[in-house]
Amino acid sequence: MAKLLSVVLGFLSQPFIYPPQLSFLTDSAGTNNGHIITSELSNSIQETLDIWNITGLSVAIVPKYGEPEFRSWGNMTEDGDKTTEDTLFHMASVSKAFCVSALGILMDDYEYGRNVTPLPPALSEFNWHTLVQDILPGEWQLMDEWASKKANIKDILSHVSGLPRHDYSYGPHDSPKDDVLRMRYLRPAFEFREQWSYNNKMFTTASHIIETYSAQTYTSFVEDRIFTPLGMSSSTFSPAKAGNTGRFTQGWTSTGRLLPECFTEEMVALMAGAGGVISSAVDMSKWVALWLNKGVHNNVTVIPLSVYGNASQSYSLSISASDDPELSIEGYGMGWFRYSYLGHDIVYHTGSVPGFSTRVSFLPNDDVGVVVFANGGDKATPVVNISHRIMDVALNLRSKPSPPIKPDTPEEKPIQENVVGLELAxxxxxxxxxxxxxxxxxxxxxxxxxxxxxxxxxxxxxxxxxxxxxxxxxxxxxxxxxxxxxxxxxxxxxxxxxxxxxxxxxxxxxxxxxxxxxxxxxxxxxxxxxxxxxxxxxxxxxxxxxxxxxxxxxxxxxxxxxxxxxxxxxx
Structure with a gap:
């Protein structure tokens, strides 16, 4: 109860008022004790887990004004230990918003003279428009000379540098600096700012910038400046530390095979910025509440308003046309996607590493957020579906609950005809x-x-x-x-x-x-x-x-x- 009370107090950075758009807080009170996850929805979610072969799931519904609601299904280990709201999951690319936030905090340090490391002589200020070549002189270089010279911080974190993923170029023994230096040898896919193209490397670059100018490791910077102020005491970047708690879930393949831990301790620094956070539904409810309150927690600004505005508002177009009438086109800010679902604005990010599928979202105009974590790989489709169905109930969007989505039947690949043989043995x-x-x-x-x-x-x-x-x-x-x-x-x-x-x-x-x-x-x-x-x-x-x-x-x-x-x- 004390833990929940501290979470609630964290939400009260503004006067406690039930805004009219959050009718679910009062309308459902008489039928399900004020909870969003009804027995009907819970059974439907369990049906989805069965259909999609998902071992365990953890969910949080986070209102801006009030207590979060937590629910869990299934197991977190092969031995049958149950998944709970405190179970730790790999956040995968949900980590990207932490990276952007940390970078914004560092920029704020420079603006207000709290920095400990001077900027390069060519720079008088450090912000989202700072050129990457100026903040990483002698290290940053792309094969495309124009992109190399003109790319700023916002460009690279919005996936419009022109460089594609190249995710197989880095290995388990590389450092963030190694990955930055390697980019000069990697071929671009598009012209600079021509096309949105997802890239983990640019968030590794951001983590390297933070290490270079904060006088501490990226992971310790996030822990000191984000985890600690928010009371995210279970969150970490270390798989070993997570494992020692006894609350770190195992992960399974899409077909239900148990997998070993996907990251070694040696990989932590390399993967931290793009996908390294390990957290729970309880801790992540605090993170979502922070974004619902535009970076303020307990009347203290944890992330600057410039982070909220630049990160959550779209800068590049990730989906230019929607084939689903319920969904709008989609944009990307920095570490967050943004789109409309049945007319409701949603800011979100998904994550995927071997054995895990995650999604964190918040609705800035409806004052609610939803987190859904699955310990199964390649489960983005059911995770998104569950998230939408929770929003359906929370915002009274449908007269009848939408049914669970089912996997597509795999199509048999046609046998190739007229196959030409190899030119040589x-x-x-x-x-x-x-x-x-x-x-x-x-x-x-x-x-x-x-x-x-x-x-x-x-x-x-x-x-x-x-x-x-x-x-x-x-x-x-x-x-x-x-x-x-x-x-x-x-x-x-x-x-x-x-x-x-x-x-x-x-x-x-x-x-x-x-x-x-x-x-x-x-x-x-x-x-x-x-x-x-x-x-x-x-x-x-x-x-x-x-x-x-x-x-x-x-x-x-x-x-x-x-x-x-x-x-x-x-x-």
Whole structure:
């Protein structure tokens, strides 16, 4: 009760008044004790979990004026420990708003003389319009010279730098500075400010800026300036610390296989800005309440108003047309998306890492927020659906509850006809390839005899042996330990083109189930590799399809080497 009272007091930065748009606070009081999650809605949510094979779910409904409501379903561990409002989940990309807020706090420090590190001589002020090259002199550089010179803080955190995700370029041993320095070697997909294109790297850049100018680590800055003032005592960036509480949920694949922890302690600094927060429904209700109160908690400004205004209001267009009449087009500010649902303005962000799907949203004009955390990977669709159904009840948007959404039936891929064979023997396509800004890839054919190839082929043989059907086309195999993958599978398509599948293999299973399996659930899990043969030899390959749409390079260049999103030379 004391904990809930402190949360409630945190909401009272303004006089306690029930605004008329929050009719759910009074209208439902006689039928469900003032709660949004009725037994009918709870049963419907449980049905969704069953349909979508979600092990556990934690939800918070956060009114601006009043106490949050918490509900949980299912389990957080393989041993059957129940999910509660205090269960810790990876927030994944929901973390991005923390990164933007921390950067805004640092800007505020400089504006009011609280900084401890001087700005570079070329800078007299530090704000959202500051050029990245000026705040990171000698470190920031993009391949696109114009974007490199003109990109400001707001550009890179609104995903309009022109640089696509390139999420497979960084690895578990990289630092944020390593990732920043690597960007000069990575090909852009679009012209500067031409096209919204999601990019985790820019939030890693922001965390690096904070470390450079705050005289402390990014994670400690967020803990000191955000977690502590809000009383988010359970929130952390450390998987080990979260695990020691006994309240850190395990994660499962979309098909229900238990996964090991996705981040090591070594990865914390690299992933912190883009997706590193670990938190609970209770703690995140305090975060949502802060945004409903425009950065104020207990009459104290925790995040400056400039953060609220610039981050939550759209700067770039992420969805230019909606195919759902209930939804509007969608914009992106900095760390927050914004759209309209049945005429109600929603600010939100989703998150996805192996084994977790999260969504945090608040409705600035309706004074309520909703958080939904699932311990299953690739569950964005049901998580969004649950969030919308809670809003339906909270705001009395429908006369009848909307039904649970069901998974689409997987479509069988048509068998390719008129497949052209490889120009050379499969073995000629094996070997090591190096790409600018990327680590080398060493492909093995099934007949590879080196110790490396024997180990790689053994791992693939183990996981393929448990499948009802494995690819029948010629394949190449590689070990590729990155943050999001352990291996690569190349399946021949036609001619010298292969489908590249970025995957993680578990040849000994995990948890109680020792059956081998593989999973690919994060970011872009598939691309196309087009190999080039010159004078009877393979000289390299170009990767396509990582961005998910036709890039500027593909429109303006002709050769595979120039058109590719990433080019690898054979070495």
């Amino acid at each position: 499969l073995e000629e396509f094996s070997g090591t390839y190096a790409g600018a800004g990327y680590p080398p890839i060493t492909f093995c054919s099934p007949s590879g005899s080196s110790l490396y190839c024997q180990d790689v082929i053994s791992d693939f043989t183990a996981v393929d042996g448990g499948k009802s059907s494995a690819p029948q086309s010629p394949q190449l195999f590689a070990a590729w330990p990155r943050v999001w993958t352990s291996h690569i599978r190349g399946v021949h398509r036609s001619g010298n083109t292969f489908v590249i599948q970025y995957t993680s293999l578990f040849p000994e299973g995990y948890g109680r189930d020792s059956t081998p399996f593989e999973t690919a659930e994060i970011g872009t899990s598939e691309a196309t590799a087009e190999f080039i043969v010159e004078d009877g030899k393979v000289v390299g390959f170009g990767l396509f399809g990582l961005v998910g749409q036709v890039t500027e390079r593909e429109r303006t260049h002709t050769t595979v080497k120039d058109r590719a999103e990433v080019w690898f030379d054979k070495v």
